[in-house]
Amino acid sequence: MDTVGTPGTDRRITAPTGRGRPEAEHDDLLSELLKPLRLTGVFDSRWHVSAPWAIEGDAEEGCAVLHYVVEGGCWITGADQAPVELRAGDLIVFPTGAAHRLSDRPERQGLSLKAVLPERDPGTSGEIRIDGTGDESRLLCAGLHYDAGAAGGLYRSLPWALVLDGAQVDREPLLRDTLRLLASTDRPIGPGDRLITLRAFEMALVLALRPLLRELADNPASLPVLRHPGISRALVMIATRFTEPWTIDSLAREVGMSRSAFTAAFRELVGESPARHLTARRMQEAARLLTETHLPQSSVPPRVGYQSAVGFHLAFRKWFGMTPGEYRTGVASAA
Known part of the structure; x- marks a missing residue:
């Protein structure tokens, strides 16, 4: 591939050896x-x-x-x-x-x-x-x-x-x-x-x-973000452990970086803040649970990292512009 x-570059990717x-x-x-x-x-x-x-x-x-x-x-x-x-x-x-x-x-x-x-x-x-x-x-x-x-x-x-x-x-x-x-x-x-x-x-x-x-x-050098061990590890944690009560400080400590260095490197390499990336992953999973499962709506927040149902409701509405119930109903109607 x-x-x-x-500009001016065209790199051939060969199959792994x-x-x-x-x-x-x-x-x-x-x-x-x-x-x-x-x-x-x-x-x-x-x-x-x-x-x-x-x-x-x-x-x-x-x-x-x-x-x-x-x-x-x-x-x-x-x-x-x-x-x-x-x-x-x-x-x-x-x-x-x-x-x-x-x-x-x-x-x-x-x-x-x-x-x-x-x-x-x-x-x-x-x-x-x-x-x-x-x-x-x-x-x-x-x-x-x-x-x-x-x-x-x-x-x-x-x-x-x-x-x-x-x-x-x-x-x-x-x-x-x-x-x-x-x-x-x-x-x-x-x-x-x-x-x-x-x-x-x-x-x-x-x-x-x-x-x-x-x-x-x-x-891994083919994609800049993979060259940074701390940010690469943080992305994996957000992708696979998004239910945990992460904060910027705890993420930074987990990968052995200061808060300021972690935040700056993450934004530069990923293109968005760690907080937004974490929210995006949680909202992605929430949307999947609402549309692809029959899980009660009240069971969704803890499965995507929210201990407060109100906090989840507000975050979901801010992200999607509608409530979780409206989202589930709308997708079902479209289907």
Whole structure:
């Protein structure tokens, strides 16, 4: 997998050699990357384009973007990023929906995606056709919507774009076959089709990220936060021990840092304060318990680290803009 990061860089990630067992903490921490990937909706489209062509896509908040080259090829260009060439069989994922341009040549300017596909509501599909005189390409493209509030700082710190070339996709047969089915123009349509499509794209996204997780576990230096033992350990504790009565002071002591140094390093590496990160993890689990279990609402607070039901109620309402009961009812009604 390639990660496309800072301007002018393009780093190849190779599969782990198997020498040395990754630390258990890194395994626990990296598994948290997959937590927010329960998709809430997908807009997918099939592109049939012939050169010359270029389409500009805006940033998508709370949305991962996926492009799979079925036939031909294209170039991906982003602001202050080195252009990336994709060929048939290659897959690129933008975990946080960064703005980018797709084109037959990296220097070509083009149309806005909004002009070509003005309506891109989750749960619908679209098609783009550009008839030129040059080489033809076919692509499967999708916007994968997830709950942005559930995406932690670690997920948001991923590179702007991740690339799996065709050979790497082929080494993941389930990913390869899922992408081919989704790209097919004659896939079966029937009852539950949109739900099946949603879960198939969700699986494709997780499968595409797995090689990255393997590499990060094998080479922690690939992600800055993993290079800091104190902050890395704190993230694991928040992810797995969020029911404990943590304070900033107790977290800092647990990892052997002063409060001020811990807070500053955490904010710099994770992108948010330790308190907000802890609240996010607790609210994420609370939302899951309310929507995926029949647990009485009164039993939720102690399971997510709140001894006071009133304190939990106030924190939940501040985080989601509604009470726990309204949240449970609203999700059930939507389902």
